[in-house]
Amino acid sequence: MPVILSLCCSLTLQILWQTEQPPSQAIARALPPPPRIDVLEVASLGEQEALGRVLMLWLQAFDNQPGISIPFRDLNYGHAIGWLDAILTLAPRSQYPLLAASRLYAEVPAPVKQRQMLEFVYQRFLDDPNRRWQWLAHAAVLAKHRLADLPLALRYAQAIASHATGKDVPHWAKQMHIFVLEDMGEIETAKVLLGALLDSGTVTDPDEIEFLTSRLNQLQSPRRVSPPRNK
Amino acid sequence: MHMHLRAILTIALFTLREAIQNRLISLVLAALISLFGLAEFIGEVAITESAETKVSILSSALRFFAVLLISLFVTMSMLREQHEKSLDLVLSLPISRASYFFGRLLGFSGAAIVVAALIGLCLLLYSPAQRVGPWVLSLACELFIVASVSIVCLFTFRQATLALSSVFGFYVLARTIGSIQLIGHGPLADPSAPSQRFISGVIDILAFLLPDLDRYTSSQWLIYGAADGRDLVAIIGQTMIYLVLLIGAGLFDLYRKNF
Numbered sequence: 001m002p003v004i005l006s007l008c009c010s011l012t013l014q015i016l017w018q019t020e021q022p023p024s025q026a027i028a029r030a031l032p033p034p035p036r037i038d039v040l041e042v043a044s045l046g047e048q049e050a051l052g053r054v055l056m057l058w059l060q061a062f063d064n065q066p067g068i069s070i071p072f073r074d075l076n077y078g079h080a081i082g083w084l085d086a087i088l089t090l091a092p093r094s095q096y097p098l099l100a101a102s103r104l105y106a107e108v109p110a111p112v113k114q115r116q117m118l119e120f121v122y123q124r125f126l127d128d129p130n131r132r133w134q135w136l137a138h139a140a141v142l143a144k145h146r147l148a149d150l151p152l153a154l155r156y157a158q159a160i161a162s163h164a165t166g167k168d169v170p171h172w173a174k175q176m177h178i179f180v181l182e183d184m185g186e187i188e189t190a191k192v193l194l195g196a197l198l199d200s201g202t203v204t205d206p207d208e209i210e211f212l213t214s215r216l217n218q219l220q221s222p223r224r225v226s227p228p229r230n231k
Numbered sequence: 232m233h234m235h236l237r238a239i240l241t242i243a244l245f246t247l248r249e250a251i252q253n254r255l256i257s258l259v260l261a262a263l264i265s266l267f268g269l270a271e272f273i274g275e276v277a278i279t280e281s282a283e284t285k286v287s288i289l290s291s292a293l294r295f296f297a298v299l300l301i302s303l304f305v306t307m308s309m310l311r312e313q314h315e316k317s318l319d320l321v322l323s324l325p326i327s328r329a330s331y332f333f334g335r336l337l338g339f340s341g342a343a344i345v346v347a348a349l350i351g352l353c354l355l356l357y358s359p360a361q362r363v364g365p366w367v368l369s370l371a372c373e374l375f376i377v378a379s380v381s382i383v384c385l386f387t388f389r390q391a392t393l394a395l396s397s398v399f400g401f402y403v404l405a406r407t408i409g410s411i412q413l414i415g416h417g418p419l420a421d422p423s424a425p426s427q428r429f430i431s432g433v434i435d436i437l438a439f440l441l442p443d444l445d446r447y448t449s450s451q452w453l454i455y456g457a458a459d460g461r462d463l464v465a466i467i468g469q470t471m472i473y474l475v476l477l478i479g480a481g482l483f484d485l486y487r488k489n490f
Contacts, residue, residue, distance in 0.1 A: 038417065041410040045403065046445030049454065050291035053284045057276055093455055099279050 031062055031075050034082040037089050044090065052091030059083050060100060073108040080105060081120045088124055098124060098135040106142055115152075118143060122156060129159075130166030137173050144180065154180045171203055175212075182219065191219045238326045239334040246338020249308055250345075258300065259346055263353045266292050270357075286357040287450040293350045294370060294448050300346060301374045302398045305339050305381035310391050328485050336379065336478070343374035358453040365457040369448040372470040376442060377402060379477035386484040404437065405444040412438050442473045 034040070044051035059080070063070045084097045084105075091097075098121055106117040118139045125136040136156050144153035157177035164173065175197065181190040194216045203209055250256075270289035277284040312318045321331055351367035358366075380401050384394040404411075414420070415431040422428065447466055452458050458466075 038410060038414045042407045042414070045295075045406040046409075046447075047291040047294075047450055049449070049451045050287045053277075053280075053287050057273065057284070060278065061276065093451075094280060094283070096277070096280050096284075 028070055031059075031079045031083070033079050034086045037086055040086055040090060048090040049094075052087045052089075052094060053096070055083065055090070056087050056094070056096050056100070059087070060104070071108070072105055073110045073113060075105075077105070077113045077116045081116065084120065085124070092128070093131075095132070095135075098132055102135040102138045102142070106139065107146075111147055114142065114147060118147075118152070118156070122159065125159065126163065129163035130169060133160050133164035133169050133173055136160055136164075137176060140176055140180070144183070150180060150184045154184065171205075171208060187219055191216065194219065234325075235327065235330045238330040239337060242321070242326075242331060242334025243337035243341060246308070246335055247341050250304065250338075250342040253304065253308075255300070255304060255342060256345065256349070259349050262296050262300075263293070263349065266296070267353060267356075282357060283454045286354065286453045289357065290354060290366070290448075290450040290453050293353070294373075294450075297343075297346050297350060297370060297374060298377050298402060301339070301343050301377050302381045302395065302402075304342065305378050306385050306391055306394050306398070308339075309335070309382060309385045310394075313385075313389065329482060332382075332478070332482055332485055336382065336481075339378040339382070340375050343378055344371050347371040347374060354453060362453050362457045365463055366448060366452050368463065369452075369458070369466050372466055373444060373447045375470060376444070376473055376477070379474055379481065383477055383481045383484065386481055386488070401441070402444070405441045407445065408434070408438045408441050409443060409445050442469050 035043075040051065040055075041048060062075070063072055081101075084101055088094070088097045101117050102121050106114050106121070108114060121135050121139045125132045129136075137160060140153045140156035140160070143149050143156060154177060157180045160169070161174050161177050175194075178190050178193045178197070181193065194212060197203060198209065198212055198216065203212060266289055269292070270285040273288055274281040274285040318331075322328060347367050347370040350370065351363050354363050354366070377398065381394065381398050384397040384401075385391075388394045388397065412434055415427075415434045420427050420431065422431075446462070446469075449458070
């Protein structure tokens with residue numbers, strides 16, 4: 001009987017204690033800087049791939065902290081890039097960090113942060129161009145349409161053309177720089193590159209050849225009006 | 232010779248029976264179901280590479296779970312035997328200490344194979360058999376080493392807390408020694424400082440003494456393709472060498488003890 005009584009009393013005390021506690025408050029935490037990569041490697045206990053993927057999910061969910069939602073643009077992008085870089089080093093064959101960089105973090109309405117993230121995509125594209133070209137292609141599209149920065153879009157498109165030379169890289173990605181040049185009003189350069197591409201014999205698909213030929217004819221047409229945009 | 236073999240097989244069989252009585256298989260199944268649910272939840276959170284994320288996290292968690300389970304089972308089983316004096320009873324029979332040791336080791340290895348196979352069956356949901364096969368083989372090798380280390384640690388310390396702490400310390404060090412070595416010889420370390428030279432020397436000696444478990448059972452094999460033949464040969468070779476070393480240490484300790 002005394003045991004049951006003490007159990008009931010302690011349970012009541014516990015419930016009373018909890019009701020007296022102040023309610024939890026949602027406090028936004030800032031994104032911390034990433035630790036050194038060798039520290040992360042030791043912490044992974046040899047499972048770098050798994051740790052990289054867990055960290056990626058943690059970073060992706062950082063904007064949704066308990067009871068509060070932080071816009072991506074309010075994150076410290078220096079730290080976010082540091083984390084993405086570390087994750088990519090831990091799991092170099094994963095496409096997740098570059099997808100997040102180009103499709104989540106680079107889409108915020110903050111041009112400085114967008115440029116930071118696009119530059120990160122460009123730098124890490126250079127490490128493995130044939131597998132990471134699609135993220136730089138997206139970066140080129142963002143630079144052209146969101147940032148309206150054609151020279152930047154051209155830099156990225158040219159990087160794809162010169163580094164992503166694998167047979168799995170589609171022709172449209174390798175030809176992006178020609179159309180960016182055309183948009184910049186660099187018609188002569190675009191014509192030369194397009195002609196050289198057709199002559200090289202690397203394009204074998206008949207529909208693609210027809211499309212490129214018609215585009216070349218358009219460029220060569222004297223009636224073509226090509227106002228340079230955002231030069 | 233025939234009698235020794237029979238004794239070894241009988242002890243191994245009793246060890247396996249003990250594993251079943253201790254509900255080892257039920258525990259593995261419960262962990263598989265729980266971790267499978269967790270992996271599915273994680274897969275829902277991932278916006279890309281969902282399958283890769285699931286298999287990577289699930290396989291790593293299952294690997295740690297298997298190591299924890301086998302080390303606990305071996306340590307508690309051996310400890311109970313010591314407390315209940317059944318070891319004294321076995322050794323009073325016409326059974327050599329070596330036969331007892333090999334019988335127990337064989338039984339624990341059998342339990343490790345069952346655990347690794349059950350985990351492998353679960354992973355077949357996410358990865359093809361040609362990737363899961365080498366992963367399971369490597370996990371079994373890792374568990375053989377963990378089981379042997381657990382036996383040696385219990386013989387040495389005769390206490391669960393000390394023995395288990397030593398096993399986990401050994402495992403963590405064996406999994407991280409490569410990375411620790413890189414830090415020790417990295418650009419941030421000052422090679423002219425005597426303390427740094429001493430620490431680097433200790434780390435290098437440890438690296439010589441430990442098996443390189445960071446090369447074992449990588450989740451990358453399940454995502455991007457299995458380890459090649461040379462990797463597996465290296466893992467099997469390292470396991471055999473280390474098992475011989477641990478068996479030697481265990482037998483040395485067992486023969487010098489007075490019961």
